[in-house]
Amino acid sequence: MxxxxxxxxxxxxxxxxxxxxxxxxxxxxxxxxxxxxxxxxxxxxxxxxxxxxxxxxxxxxxxxxxxxxxxxxxxxxxxxxxxxxxxxxxxxxxxxxxxxxxxxxxxxxxxxxxxxxxxxxxxxxxxxxxxxxxxxxxxxxAGRCLRPVLAAGSPDTVRDLIVRTRKCPRLGWRVEAVCTPDGLGPNGDRLEGVPVVGRLTDVAGHVRRDGYRVVAVTPDPHWSPERLQRLAWNLEGGDAEMVVAPVLMEVAGPRLHVDGVLGIPLLRVSMPIFTGGRRAVKEVVDRAGAVVLLLLFAPLMVLVGLVVLADSRGGVFYRQRRVGKDGREFTTVKFRTMVPGAHGARAALAGLNEGAGLLFKLRRDPRVTRVGATLRRYSLDELPQLFNVLTGSMSLVGPRPPLPEESAAYSPDIRRRLLVKPGLTGLWQISGRSDLPWDEAVRLDLRYVEDWSLALDTVILWKTLRAVLQGQGAY
Incomplete structure (x- = not known):
């Protein structure tokens, strides 16, 4: 180095x-x-x-x-x-x-x-x-304006950090060196292509010598409270920022609080909020937002309806049963994007399924009409679901509403998605949509359920506009 x-x-x-x-x-x-x-x-x-x-x-x-x-x-x-x-x-x-x-x-x-x-x-x-x-x-x-990071922890947790930072360059981190318990990686002196420069006991020396801006400490039995405190002391006086990944479930945002009790720093995780004042505010925002958006998009919705009628046989709208909050079923309304009888033809296409996990998706679904492909690309087919938001069966932001057969196959963990109302958009919408692996889509939905806040809803709504305009991952 x-x-x-x-x-x-x-x-x-x-x-x-x-x-x-x-x-x-x-x-x-x-x-x-x-x-x-x-x-x-x-x-x-x-x-x-x-x-x-x-x-x-x-x-x-x-x-x-x-x-x-x-x-x-x-x-x-x-x-x-x-x-x-x-x-x-x-x-x-x-x-x-x-x-x-x-x-x-x-x-x-x-x-x-x-x-x-x-x-x-x-x-x-x-x-x-x-x-x-x-x-x-x-x-x-483009690979510029990144903070050089030294990651220190077990090989598995460091590998996860490297993969995540590469997927999300917006964070501004680039892991350029790794320290592991024995100073070795699975393939000798490298881990995910990043050089392993030493043991966990060598972290402070490498930071002082090589000028890393972030020291990312990932879980490993080596990191006792005394060793973490000593590392923090050794980093004092420099420009390096020390970041410690807690050994916890994936919880973030307003539910995490650091409290000092008897001189001991404790990470307090509050219960997720499913009722109360903030939820009432969300209900008001949903209904008011649905009214505003329906008025705003009314001319576009009329135009889309006429185009759907002119493109192929069948009605303007497609109604489908979905599963909402607490497992209650409701009927969603969308603009029709497939030929009549498309749902019955799904079984014949099961062998071609490209969807992840329990989802059924085809990039070039023969049942989708010409107009329907465009509507799906820019999520215009989902505009009528604003009526679902207005009537209270959906929210502007929330997890994806599953089909009854998908919901029936949920494990207890995944069923936590049903603790809140499904949404027109969500973390899945701004993170890749149909291109997301099933596990990642579930992780994002559960993260939303656990860490929901009005601020998070605002960010998601803002980023949804860009995701829709780009049309990536929609088919």
Whole structure:
């Protein structure tokens, strides 16, 4: 190893941080100048009523709140939802301080800056950061802007980490070296093509010498609390971030909490939420969202219906029994994409099944009409299921609704998918759709059931638009 692995990553991280900081500052200044110039009171008698003072104070508060909330910390930029949470927290803090300042000064114009300027800044900076993140994702997809990672743990858990990081370059990790208990991999000095550079006791030395940005500790009996603590101490003073994978089921998000009890850090896993206030909010959002989307897509749905009628014999809609929450069956409504009698012909095609697990799928299904293939590619055939959402049998976001025969073959573990309403879209929709292996589709559905939150629903709905437009994995 040549000792320069970490430097390029540090360079791009600092450049990206400066770009985000500059983007936030410019966006804030432009919004403040535009609002101040358009609405500002230029002839105010008191200094604290002048728009230039209020504009400067607002920008200073916003940038100060971003700094205090560590919204420009390299570890969170381009990483999951934490970046946007810190951005939102900063803007809320700025609005509160601005409101208190306005009350103290008895400012008559402060409402403009609280209720117009701050929301406008939020919108512009959110778009700016999202566009920067898209650029960063493209760079990572091309193998650039990746943090060099040293993975340390058992060969099996390290292998799993390597495979997952390669499947998801957006995470920004590239495992470049491995440490195992005996300093060897299954094939000598390499593990999944990554060099094994030493034993688990050698981790800190390799990090100091070769400049890795992330130390990913995966499960292994070697990692006792004392050894993990000693490793953390040995990494102090450097740029490396230590990440420890807990020996737990796949649980994440709002259900994980770290508590200190009697000086011992404990990872507390709360129960999944299937009832209560947040679920009530989800019900309201589902119904309201269904109404809005039905009104928005009404012209398109009429057009699709006419095209389906003109393309082939049969009705416009196809009704099918599906299994919903708690195993209750309901009827889904979709635009017809197959020839009449298609369900009865399924048995003759069973030998050609390309679907994973219990799913039946064919990439070139002879039963699909010409128009139906296009409708399926862009999920237009599922628009009528908004009526299922409106009537309460489905949700906007949730696991895929199974057929009764599929549900009957579920094991007890997989039946946990039925603890929540099925959805028009879900993690499976934004992660590959029909191209997903069965085990992966089940894992994603169970992850949604276990880790559901309103924030996760929002992210899924946002990413669904891109998945649908790309049309990948739909047939």
């Amino acid at each position: 040549n000792g320069t692995i970490g430097r390029p990553a540090a360079d791009w991280e600092q450049r990206y941080r400066r770009t985000v900081l500059t983007g936030d500052s410019v966006a804030t200044a432009l919004v403040v100048a535009a609002i101040g110039g358009f609405f500002g009171v230029r002839d105010a008698a008191n200094w604290h009523e002048k728009w230039t003072i209020l504009a400067f104070g607002t920008e200073l508060l916003v940038l100060g709140a971003l700094a205090v909330s560590r919204a420009w910390e390299p570890a969170v930029l381009g990483q999951g939802a934490e970046e946007f949470r810190r951005l939102g927290r900063s803007l809320v803090t700025a609005a509160v301080v601005l409101a208190l300042g306005g009350i103290a000064l008895s400012s008559r114009n402060i409402k403009l800056w609280i209720f117009v300027a701050i929301p406008a800044i939020a919108l512009v900076t959110l778009v700016e950061r999202y566009l920067l993140r898209l650029w960063l994702y493209r760079q990572r997809g």
